[in-house]
Amino acid sequence: MRKGIKLPTELKFKEVFIGKARSLSDKGTFHKISLIAFLAWIGLGADGISSSSYGPEEAFRYLGQHHSLALFVALGTIFTILIISTSYKQIIKLFPHGGGGYFVASKLLSPTLGMISGSALLIDYLLTITLSISSGADAIFSFLPVSLHFLKLVVAVAALLFLIILNMRGVKESVIFLTPIFVLFMITHVFLICYVFYARSSDLTTTITETSTDLHASISQLGIFGTLFIILKAYSMGAGTFTGIEAVSNGMPILREPRQVTARxxxxxMALSLSFLVFGLLMGYSLYKVQINPFKTLNAVLLDASTAGWSKIIGYPFVTITLISEAALLFVAAQTGFLDGPRIMANMAADQWLPKRFASLSDRLVNQRGVIMMGASAIVLMIISRGSVSLLVVLYSINVFITFSLSQLGMVRHWWHSRNKDKDWLKGLLVNGIGLVLTTFILISVIIFKFGEGGWATLVITGTLAFLAFRIRKHYYVVKCRLQKLRLTSFKHFDEIYLRQGIDEKQIKKLQYKPDDPTAIILVSGFGGTGMTALMKVIETFPGTCSNIIFLRIGVINSKNFRGTREIDHFKESVISDGLKYIHYANQLGHYARYFWTIGTDPVFEIERMLPRLIKNIKYPTFFGGQLVFSTRYSFEALLHNHTIFMVQRKLFKKGQPVIILPINVPD
Known part of the structure; x- marks a missing residue:
């Protein structure tokens, strides 16, 4: 894509750190950047897997002195993981292009509920990034002297900056780089759990007996409802374990074809590994009767207890490597937020809940603006909270279950409406119905128990984002209505000009390019009122001057149309169709017209790239472009609307090419 252009120093610097631009003309591009199931498990599953470092511990703590009841919590957690993962498989089947909870709520409930679900997910992914990095920094510095702890925040921010750059390079590159950490974590923890069950195999019967005894004692002391309350509270407080399960349905566009197979x-x-880790760790706590240690995690206590009989030559390195892998995996877990957060932003931007620019892609085919926004927001939150894990955990506990509950509700509604069309509707309704009950119960429980500790802040932040999204959507709707008026006005204006100077089909066939006459090169972005108004302004403002008209269209590739080779081909067809329409209308007004087009992620760069070919045989080229002008100045107008023509003007001025910006007044 960069052929024919001498790169300035800043672009050379960019290519060193971010990488060279990817070619959209390469049919293998999608294959090269997509993830196979194993890599997707790492990139999208690290968040859920890393939660095994704190989710089971949180549940175990809330059992208090009733540690033997951990078996019921473990079984309930596994059941919930399987139900949620099964329900999301159904979502993947229904929405194969991705979108997850946002699309489910938008399409099956209402666009507004979809926006709320998307806002909750965005905050959840932001907290995923911030909490993962903060927890990782805490874990790493627990191995270092206290005198160095003042550097913890600096290291956390540096790690965030590194992940921002890594994700700007591309999805696959970032996941492959972090793969060794994930693999090391899985190997050490699978070995630990297997060893725990092997070493304590003789105590399994005793543990089950103690569980039964403790259950009867608890019922005698607290009653059935009191005992049930303890189990359910511990179960809901360990709900952080379930986060990340929805990531696959959100990240469908980055999966290898066939995507549904890869997603399943x-x-x-994800479901099997997470279930194994949660069950193994909770039962390990119970088998070794671990006690809460304010200076150590329960996983560290379990490691010390299970390796107590080992020689120091083997035991100490294993414990150290296992704990370091836990700490390092927390950094990897932030990757889920960087992969899916920008994608949710892009989906919401495409639906006009967020500024449209967040749907754009970089030349590396990455949602670069989304990556930067998620990373920058995480840095701000990190600095404000001073990297306090305890505060971030409270904020983190709520949002994902808002999305879970809305997704399950949407699917329940879908199955009910499909009961006369789909023979498997009852099975689907049962799975999603159970999922709805479980996730709603956890959501309500977490809000009640965590609200006073700071959970209210999450709801306020999510509500604020939802309010801003609603205002942005309202603005775009008003602009859309006004642009529709502009379209109608432009065609009415065309009819008036046609009556004065229009020509018939015979005369159109005689039109020829006049090389000695000035040529107007009109930049258009799709067929509509803006392009038609620009065409007529050129004809009326410079009557008899520009005999030749060239329309230049850059089809901008964004997250909405970058879904596969077939979608790109359809987009190319629409770009070509737009040009033929412009040629038709220009011909009718007596002007010879041609059309040049290309597709790309950066319209300014593409115009610069095409410039030599455009002006090669043109003596007097003049570029024209329209800029929307509103009678009322809107707040954040610069953020909500692009001003590409001004960037094009600056770039072409340096090349010595004249550019005239035409004001396109948008009617009220």
């Missing part, structure tokens, strides 16, 4: 394999890997 990834979901199976």
């Amino acid at each position: 394999k990834t979901m199976n890997l």
Whole structure:
């Protein structure tokens, strides 16, 4: 894509750190940047897997002195993981292009509920990034002297900056780089759990007996409802374990074809590995009767207890490597937020809940603005909270279950409406119905128990984002209505000009390019009122001057149309169709017209790239472009609307090419 252009120093610097631009003309591009199931398990599943470092511990703590009841919590957690993962497989089947909870709520409930679900997910992914990095920094510095702890915040911010740059390079590159950490974590923890069950195999019967005894004692002391309350509270407080399960349905566009097959394999890997880790760790706590230690995590206590009989030559390195892998995996877990957060932003931007620029892609085919926004927001939150894990955990506990509950509700509604069309509707309704009950119960429980500790802040932040999204959507709707008026006005204006100077089909066939006459090169962005108004302004403002008209269209590739080779081909067809329409209308007004087009992620760069070919045989080229002008100045107008023509003007001025910006007044 960069051929024919000498790169300035800043672009050379960019290519060193971010990488060279990817070619959209390469049919293998999608294959090269997509993730197989194993890599998707790492990139999208690290958030859920890393939660095994704190989710089971949180549940175990809330059992208090009733540690033997951990078996019921473990079984309930596994059941919930399987139900949620199964329900998301159904979502993947229904929405194969991705979108997850946002699309489910938008399409099956209402656009407004979809926006609320998307806002909750965005805050959840922001907290995923911030909490993961903060927890990782805490874990790493627990191995270092206290005198160095003042550097913890600096290291956390540096790690965030590194992940921002890594994700700007591309999805696959970032996941492959972090793969060794994930693999090391899985190997050490699978070995630990297997060893725990092997070493304590003789105590399994005793543990089950103690569980039964403790259950009867608890019922005698607290009653059935009191005992049930303890189990359910511990179960709901360990709900952080479930976060990340929805990531696969959100990240469908980055999966290897066939995407549904890859998604199901990834979901199976996530559900099985997460269930194994949660059950193994909770039962390990119970088998070794670990006690809460304010200076150590329960996983560290379990490691010390299970390796107590080992020689120091083997035991100490294993414990150290296992704990370091836990700490390092927390950094990897932030990757889920960087992969899916920008994608949710892009989906919401495409639906006009957020500024449209967040749907754009970089030349590396990455949602670069989304990555930068998520990373920058995480840095701000990190600095404000001073990297306090305890505060971030409270904020983190709520939002994902808002999305879970809305997704399950949407699917329940879908199955009910499909009961006369789909023979498997009852099975689907049962799975999603159970999922709705479980996730809603956890959501309500977490809000009640965490609200006073700071959970209210999450609801306020999410509500504020939802309010801003609603205002942005309202603005775009008003602009859309006004642009529709502009379209109608432009065609009415065309009819008036046609009556004065229009020509018939015979005369159109005689039109020829006049090389000695000035040529107007009109930049258009799709067929509509803006382009038609620009055409007529050129004809009326410079009557008899520009005999030749060239329309230049850059089809901008964004997250909405970058879904596969087939979608790109359809987009190319629409770009070509737009040009033929402009040629038709220009011909009718007596002007010879041609059309040049290309597709790309950066219209300014593409125009610069095409410039030599455009003006090669043109003596007097003049570029024209329209800029929308509103009678009322809107707040954040610069953020909500692009001003590409001004950037084009600056770029072409440096090349010595004249550019005239035409004001396109948008009617009220």
